[in-house]
Amino acid sequence: MTAVEWLVPLDSKIKHPPECAAEKPMGISEAELAQLIEPGRVHRRVYTDPAIFELEMARIFGTAWIYVGHESQVKNPGDYFCTRIGRKPVIMVRGQDGKARVIHNQCAHRGAMVVALEQGNAPEFQCCYHGWTYHLDGRLKAVPLQHGYPREFDPADPKTSMLQVPRVESYRGFVFASEAPDGPNLADALGYMTTSLDDMVDRAPDGEIEVAGGVFKHTYDGNWKLYFENLCDAAHPLFTHRSSIEAAQQQSDAVHSDGTGEIALRQMRQNGAPYSFWESQVGIWTYPNGHSFLGDYHDDAKLVAAMNDPVFRDYIAAMEAKKGKARAKEVLEVRRWNSIIYPNLSFMSQFQQLRVVHPIAVDRTVVHAYTFRLAGAPDRMFRNTISFANTVNGTGSLVLTDDLEIYNRIGIGLLSEGTEWLQVGRGFASDVPDAHGGRRGKNSTSEVYIRNMLDAWRAYMTDGHAARAAA
Amino acid sequence: MKRALRRDRRKRAPAPRKLKLAPLDVARCEQFLMHEARLLDEGRFDAWLALFTADAWYWIPTEPDQKSPFDTVSLIYDDRRLLETRVRRLSSPRIYSQEPPSRTSRIVGNVTVEEASSDRSACTVRSKILVLENRRDSQRLFGGTAHHRLVQLDGNLRIAWKRVDLLNCDAPLDGILVPL
Numbered sequence: 245m246t247a248v249e250w251l252v253p254l255d256s257k258i259k260h261p262p263e264c265a266a267e268k269p270m271g272i273s274e275a276e277l278a279q280l281i282e283p284g285r286v287h288r289r290v291y292t293d294p295a296i297f298e299l300e301m302a303r304i305f306g307t308a309w310i311y312v313g314h315e316s317q318v319k320n321p322g323d324y325f326c327t328r329i330g331r332k333p334v335i336m337v338r339g340q341d342g343k344a345r346v347i348h349n350q351c352a353h354r355g356a357m358v359v360a361l362e363q364g365n366a367p368e369f370q371c372c373y374h375g376w377t378y379h380l381d382g383r384l385k386a387v388p389l390q391h392g393y394p395r396e397f398d399p400a401d402p403k404t405s406m407l408q409v410p411r412v413e414s415y416r417g418f419v420f421a422s423e424a425p426d427g428p429n430l431a432d433a434l435g436y437m438t439t440s441l442d443d444m445v446d447r448a449p450d451g452e453i454e455v456a457g458g459v460f461k462h463t464y465d466g467n468w469k470l471y472f473e474n475l476c477d478a479a480h481p482l483f484t485h486r487s488s489i490e491a492a493q494q495q496s497d498a499v500h501s502d503g504t505g506e507i508a509l510r511q512m513r514q515n516g517a518p519y520s521f522w523e524s525q526v527g528i529w530t531y532p533n534g535h536s537f538l539g540d541y542h543d544d545a546k547l548v549a550a551m552n553d554p555v556f557r558d559y560i561a562a563m564e565a566k567k568g569k570a571r572a573k574e575v576l577e578v579r580r581w582n583s584i585i586y587p588n589l590s591f592m593s594q595f596q597q598l599r600v601v602h603p604i605a606v607d608r609t610v611v612h613a614y615t616f617r618l619a620g621a622p623d624r625m626f627r628n629t630i631s632f633a634n635t636v637n638g639t640g641s642l643v644l645t646d647d648l649e650i651y652n653r654i655g656i657g658l659l660s661e662g663t664e665w666l667q668v669g670r671g672f673a674s675d676v677p678d679a680h681g682g683r684r685g686k687n688s689t690s691e692v693y694i695r696n697m698l699d700a701w702r703a704y705m706t707d708g709h710a711a712r713a714a715a
Numbered sequence: 716m717k718r719a720l721r722r723d724r725r726k727r728a729p730a731p732r733k734l735k736l737a738p739l740d741v742a743r744c745e746q747f748l749m750h751e752a753r754l755l756d757e758g759r760f761d762a763w764l765a766l767f768t769a770d771a772w773y774w775i776p777t778e779p780d781q782k783s784p785f786d787t788v789s790l791i792y793d794d795r796r797l798l799e800t801r802v803r804r805l806s807s808p809r810i811y812s813q814e815p816p817s818r819t820s821r822i823v824g825n826v827t828v829e830e831a832s833s834d835r836s837a838c839t840v841r842s843k844i845l846v847l848e849n850r851r852d853s854q855r856l857f858g859g860t861a862h863h864r865l866v867q868l869d870g871n872l873r874i875a876w877k878r879v880d881l882l883n884c885d886a887p888l889d890g891i892l893v894p895l
Contacts, residue, residue, distance in 0.1 A: 456786075457786060457787050457788055458777050458778055458781075458787040458788045459777070459788070459885075460777065460788055460790075461885070461886065461887040461888065462887060462888060462889065462890070463887040463888060463889055464889060484811070486807075486809040487804045487807035487809045487810035487811070488800075488804055490804075490807060490809070491800045491801075491803040491804035491807060492800055494803060495796060495799060495800045495803065496796075496799075497796070499769075499795055499796040499799055500769055500770040500794065500795040500796060501794045501795070501796040501797070502772070502794045503794075504784075504792060504793070504794045504796075504797055505793070505794045505795070505796030505797035505798075505800070506796070508797050508800070509796065509797070509800060512800070610887045613788075615788060626786065627785045627786070630784075630785060630786065630787065630788055630789075631792075633788045634788055634789055634791070634792055637788070638788065638789065638790060638791065639790045639888045639889075639890060639891050640775060640789075640790045640791035640890070640891035640892075641890075642797075642800065642801055642804055644890065645812040645890030645891070645892055646810070646811055646812050648812065648889055648890045649811050649812035649890070650811075652889070653811075
């Protein structure tokens with residue numbers, strides 16, 4: 245695959261593998277590819293083979309709806325935000341016409357990255373190499389020394405633009421883009437998971453949320469899928485997070501806190517809930533295309549339901565004032581922990597957290613974690629959001645650091661050829677069909693959400709698109 | 716109960732005469748920062764924690780010139796309660812992210828006193844730090860600027876707050892375990 249393999253005219257169809265040369269498997273046959281996932285187990289190559297990673301970039305990240313950013317990051321014309329689709333650098337930008345677009349961050353001349361800052365505002369984009377200048381929608385605006393180019397050089401030719409990603413859609417402010425010119429629309433691809441995005445937005449008394457509070461970037465030496473496979477894993481906290489659970493349990497609450505430690509300690513202690521709790525009180529739901537969510541696992545009144553927290557009481561009052569009692573109750577009764585929108589997004593409504601997973605290489609991943617402010621909520625709510633982000637998404641967090649260690653250790657462990665097949669069979673026999681095309685575990689300790697992602701993986705990798713997860 | 720209180724009162728040392736505080740000059744502050752760095756390098760985290768006041772905070776921002784730990788996320792922002800928990804966890808046999816433990820080697824330099832109270836009982840000290848950290852088979856280097864608010868309590872210097880601004884505060888990082 246060359247660095248410019250997406251430089252195809254907008255009207256061309258991305259070919260389904262294996263016809264497309266850029267997607268031709270390197271070192272793995274189509275037949276082998278289809279045999280890597282079996283009921284309750286997955287072959288280790290799925291996490292270690294560079295050829296498979298290249299195929300994932302083309303067949304998953306090159307076709308699926310990929311979360312790009314939130315509209316609040318580009319409020320005004322000229323506002324831009326740089327991110328990646330798979331490994332490809334792209335820009336989400338608000339045009340002068342008010343429309344949000346996603347264009348490749350690459351000059352059509354010599355291939356250089358055009359926009360170097362992560363975010364900002366610009367009237368136009370100009371390459372610093374030879375001055376090719378582009379409109380905010382990527383069309384070429386001006387070229388110095390144009391007379392020097394061949395006679396057939398046409399600044400209006402799409403090949404001379406910073407290419408637009410062919411399809412961009414947003415759902416309630418969440419912007420997704422797809423490199424496939426055709427395919428299911430965003431709403432169909434999201435399916436029932438739109439309700440989790442609704443849950444993120446509906447919690448704002450004024451009905452709007454905005455990205456605020458900066459970003460965490462963490463990295464580990466392991467495959468990108470490992471991150472998602474841990475997010476809804478209810479069976480790991482008691483082991484993996486033992487050091488922070490015990491340290492938090494032993495911590496005296498008489499010691500001074502400005503509120504930060506209070507939020508952090510409640511979360512860490514709750515991670516220590518016994519297996520009986522996870523097996524009886526918490527559920528896990530999965531949906532087609534690899535999506536899923538874990539039920540809320542907190543019974544701690546101050547952390548989530550928070551009826552006793554004065555800040556939350558003010559918040560509920562604001563919700564009731566804006567939405568009415570019945571609607572406010574309905575919104576706050578939705579109890580979901582992490583939601584996963586495959587293949588690159590996870591978020592959590594209770595504390596307005598959102599993570600974007602960036603695959604870098606088969607054994608290297610970067611995760612960006614964002615926070616949102618609820619319009620119309622008391623200021624103090626956002627302070628809790630920040631404290632919570634530091635606790636679960638922080639690079640120096642007492643919790644996340646042990647998760648990163650797990651990803652790194654799997655990365656090292658998979659170098660062993662001792663275990664060829666990895667087990668994802670917990671709860672396999674007891675998964676049950678659910679409404680909206682879903683499957684759920686008998687309880688939260690089921691690995692059904694991993695199997696569901698692997699089903700989607702196999703569908704993307706072998707059919708060119710995700711099929712409905714098998715019931 | 717009353718008796719116990721009386722006994723306590725008897726035991727209590729006579730009210731201290733106004734201690735003659737050694738002036739908070741650069742040399743003394745530098746010695747203190749070097750002592751702190753040594754405690755961290757030697758993994759004596761309980762002794763490090765004891766350097767902080769009862770309502771101290773410890774902060775590593777994610778943004779250069781970050782204004783507040785309350786409206787923007789931080790690599791670390793600990794109030795005293797969370798700092799105690801952090802230090803307790805570091806001595807846990809089950810802290811898998813410190814198995815094997817990190818080894819650090821740090822240099823503190825360019826120490827200046829930025830601001831001092833008129834009675835010289837408290838001051839803000841700025842320093843440059845370089846922290847080399849080795850774990851498993853990789854080594855990484857942190858560099859940046861530290862600010863310490865130092866106060867004199869019972870004749871000892873204590874940290875009322877500490878802020879560390881890393882050069883790479885906004886870069887993708889693997890976990891930070893040993894305090895910087």
